[in-house]
Amino acid sequence: MRLLVVNPNSTSSMTARIGAAARAVAAPATTIIAANPPTGPASIEGYYDEALAVPGMLAEIARHERDGGIDGTVIACFDDVGLDAARSLATGPVVGICEAAMQTAGLLAGRFAVVTTLARSVPALERLAQRYGMAGRCTIRAAGVPVLALENPASGAVDRVRDGIRRAVEQDGAECIVLGCAGMADLARTLAADTGVPVVDGVTAAVKLMEGLVALGLRTSKTGGYAPPLDKVR
Template sequence: MRILVVNPNSTTSMTVRIAAAARSVAAPGTEILAVNPPSGPASIEGYYDEALAVPGLLAEIERHEGTIAGTVIACFDDVGLDAARSLATAPVIGICEAAMQTASLLGGRFSVVTTLARSVPALERLAQRYGMAGRSTIRAAGVPVLALEDPASGAVDRVRAEIRRAMEQDGAESIVLGCAGMADLARSLGEEMGLPVVDGVTAAVKLAEGLAALGLRTSKAGGYAAPLPKAR
């Protein structure tokens, strides 16, 4: 099967890292097609960037419609998720929803460690939407998204320190990494911290594979009905 992984920002180097994480867990026979829009925000940090990223995201999904078994939106804000599900026929998985659902299967309380404080309100809303508000705490490590690509930035150390605070102060039984740019950190941080550390990219890939294997598609009976033809 072929899984489309869309990084909604325009930073190609981040797409390469996301693709590597996705391929590291993909089943034999699963092809990962990782793309990003050619234009749009270089990183997604807050509501304004989200809005700017949606047109490019939808264009990539529309371009590959009919050729894939599922789509992963590789931004932890689950940018444009409902619109994407309306556009696509194959299942569309947001990495925040995938990560939170996965963490909920591994323990009681979990903490999400994201990048900047401006992202916290959006993720708290998503936790409410996914029924996870009572089981989760959202934390920011004070790390700009693109700093995760710079080994000299100290970003990984700040993420590590925030995970330790979540364990000590929140009673976290598992950790969710709240940015697709952290996808390559989950395994090593899990081994270091001694508790499950969930990355949404890899969790979403496995969910997309599972839904495709079950032959399930996005329902078009209600809110995710196909867009009506109209002038644009």
């Protein structure tokens, strides 16, 4: 099984960390291909960055499907950037890490909280919670951490995320935490041990979900809104 884990931003060091987290949970027979577009926003923080990231991400998916034979694709951005377009383009199933993480958290707890990066990301994630049927079960908290600060161990970003988790448990009644950024993919087990509640990372949750879909022989339906793109002739 070959899975593409695509980071829609152009920061290759983050892609490497995402790929390592994905490989750590993948089955022995699963090959993880971690990739990012060569150009585009260095991080995705809000609607503007999302829009800029989509064309490069779709081109990366198309390239790997053409050249490498991909069985499924994981979109490794918590905004589930370009998810519907990617499902139309890809031949195999496509899973966004936000949807995977929220559905996983919903199996573990009655209420959960998403701890994300900056406040500007909160409205987009609230809309996704509504879309995925989780709005009544979760709260969204911003830790005040720029995405790229997660790349710097000296930034204090991890401490702010840990504090956000504790506040979500104490003030929001969260019984489980979802990490609201792919750049946090390597922190879940440490933060769970530190805080005493289950902590779900969307990258690893999406990989395990994708392995199940592929093993079951399931693909995205192409009979409706996810029909393949049409050729455009002027």
